[in-house]
Amino acid sequence: MLDRPNSYIGKTVPRPNLDRLMQGRGQYVSDMELPRMAHVVFVRSPHAHAKIVGIEADAAKRMPGVIAIIAGKELAGVVTPWVAVLSHMKGLKSAPQHAIAIDRACWQGEAVAAVVATCRALAEDAAEAVVVEYEELAAVTDMSKALDLQTPVIHAELGDNLAFERIHDAGAVDQAFADADEVAEADFIFGRHPA
Amino acid sequence: MPISLEVNGERVDAQVSPRVNLADFLREHLHLTGTHVGCEHGVCGACTVRLDGEIVRACLILAVQAHSRSVQTIEGLSDSNEVADLQAAFRDRNALQCGYCTPGMLMAAQDLLKQHADPSRAQIREHLSGNYCRCTGYQAIVDAVEATALARRERAR
Numbered sequence: 001m002l003d004r005p006n007s008y009i010g011k012t013v014p015r016p017n018l019d020r021l022m023q024g025r026g027q028y029v030s031d032m033e034l035p036r037m038a039h040v041v042f043v044r045s046p047h048a049h050a051k052i053v054g055i056e057a058d059a060a061k062r063m064p065g066v067i068a069i070i071a072g073k074e075l076a077g078v079v080t081p082w083v084a085v086l087s088h089m090k091g092l093k094s095a096p097q098h099a100i101a102i103d104r105a106c107w108q109g110e111a112v113a114a115v116v117a118t119c120r121a122l123a124e125d126a127a128e129a130v131v132v133e134y135e136e137l138a139a140v141t142d143m144s145k146a147l148d149l150q151t152p153v154i155h156a157e158l159g160d161n162l163a164f165e166r167i168h169d170a171g172a173v174d175q176a177f178a179d180a181d182e183v184a185e186a187d188f189i190f191g192r193h194p195a
Numbered sequence: 196m197p198i199s200l201e202v203n204g205e206r207v208d209a210q211v212s213p214r215v216n217l218a219d220f221l222r223e224h225l226h227l228t229g230t231h232v233g234c235e236h237g238v239c240g241a242c243t244v245r246l247d248g249e250i251v252r253a254c255l256i257l258a259v260q261a262h263s264r265s266v267q268t269i270e271g272l273s274d275s276n277e278v279a280d281l282q283a284a285f286r287d288r289n290a291l292q293c294g295y296c297t298p299g300m301l302m303a304a305q306d307l308l309k310q311h312a313d314p315s316r317a318q319i320r321e322h323l324s325g326n327y328c329r330c331t332g333y334q335a336i337v338d339a340v341e342a343t344a345l346a347r348r349e350r351a352r
Contacts, residue, residue, distance in 0.1 A: 015289075023274075023282075028228075030228075030232065121212075
């Protein structure tokens with residue numbers, strides 16, 4: 001069956017690191033401790049779509065343990081935005097996504113400020129003291145209505161709210177339906193596209 | 196506040212702020228990072244530890260509540276070989292991928308097998324229903340627990 005005797009295909013390959021993980025001795029990011037390490041906590045938008053009118057962080061900055069409070073504009077000087085396109089999904093559209101939102105939050109939970117402090121608890125305390133003024137904008141949360149004319153376009157530079165469309169059209173489809181004894185139709189909803 | 200407790204058989208004396216939860220105390224103060232923080236509100240099971248023999252959510256217990264009590268973490272259960280056969284079954288059946296949920300799974304599985312020597316797959320799923328796994332899809336985990344239960348019954352005969 002295996003014409004490639006040295007291939008891994010078809011073989012069970014044991015993982016040498018499993019024991020360490022099962023003993024509780026893994027090194028996950030939150031397990032790492034470096035000397036004088038700082039901790040970051042994010043202030044996040046509660047709104048699905050909102051203009052960030054202003055961020056008041058002076059009181060938070062004075063709280064114990066706080067090292068810095070960084071908003072989107074400052075971070076943009078050192079972090080380029082991510083454009084989420086894929087070479088094997090031609091036509092996938094994506095607006096640039098900044099590490100921390102600048103001027104506008106486009107999803108509930110998007111980070112609008114980073115609070116850096118000497119420990120996580122103090123960073124969380126200070127994050128509660130950061131006051132963000134939002135101007136709520138219309139949110140688009142129903143995929144079935146996202147392309148309606150009256151639905152606001154979230155990223156104007158992309159033209160519409162369609163991220164990606166792939167149409168499979170093979171064979172004489174219309175003829176097949178016309179010739180069929182019965183035609184069944186269904187909508188399939190999937191939670192995620194890639195895993 | 197001063198607290199004194201036993202952790203994995205060792206006495207621990209510490210000064211803690213009243214608001215510190217047991218998970219953070221174990222991880223940050225004692226550097227026992229095998230207990231993981233997933234949701235911080237008691238639903239994911241990654242923080243499962245034993246408190247006086249019963250499994251609990253360390254994220255929902257304050258460190259001060261563990262004063263004068265006995266805590267066992269995955270490190271303790273592992274080092275004492277209490278879950279060695281469970282760990283071997285998990286390894287053999289690939290019941291973990293990233294391993295983040297696994298300490299909690301092992302704690303909950305061992306808790307089940309201590310109470311029921313012959314659990315059905317439904318009972319295993321029920322007992323592990325408070326432990327979320329994002330990677331495996333649970334099937335291999337249930338397989339591993341079932342296989343361990345069987346092996347323990349064979350050894351007991």
